[in-house]
Amino acid sequence: YKGSVWGEKYVKVINMSKIVLNLFLNDYDQVKSGVNLRMVEIPACKAFQLSQHIPGIEKFLEIDKEIVTFKDNKELVEKIDYFLIHDLERKNFSENAYKKIKNLTFSNQVSVILKNI
Secondary structure (H helix, E strand, O other): OOOOOOHHHHHHHHHHOOOEEEOOOOOHHHOOOOOOOHHHHHHHOOOOEEEEOOOOHHHOOOEOOOEEEEOOHHHHHHHHHHHHOOHHHHHHHHHHHHHHHOOOOHHHHHHHHHHOO
C-alpha cells in the first residue's frame, strides 16, 4: 500500500499486510531516544513489523524476537524476501510483540508516570 490512511482504514491496511515497514525520517538518528507511534500501532494490530534500525529501538521491542530491523537497503530486501515466505516466523514475531504491548494503555502509562513523580 502506498499513500496516507487514517482510522479504521489504517487498521485494515495493516491487517491485510504480510509485512509492515516502519521507516523513520533521514535525520531521526539525531534523536537521543524515542520511536514513532507505528512501533506500537503495528503490533497492536497483530501485524509483522520490519523497522529501520534506530539507536535505542531495543528499549521498546526486543530485536529478533518481537521486531525485525534492517540497517540498509540490501538488508531490507533480503529480509522482505525471507519473511514473505516464512509465515510461521512472521506470526511468532507478531504474537511476541502483541504480548509485549497489549498492556500499554493510556491509564497504565499514566499510573507509571504518577508513581515516578
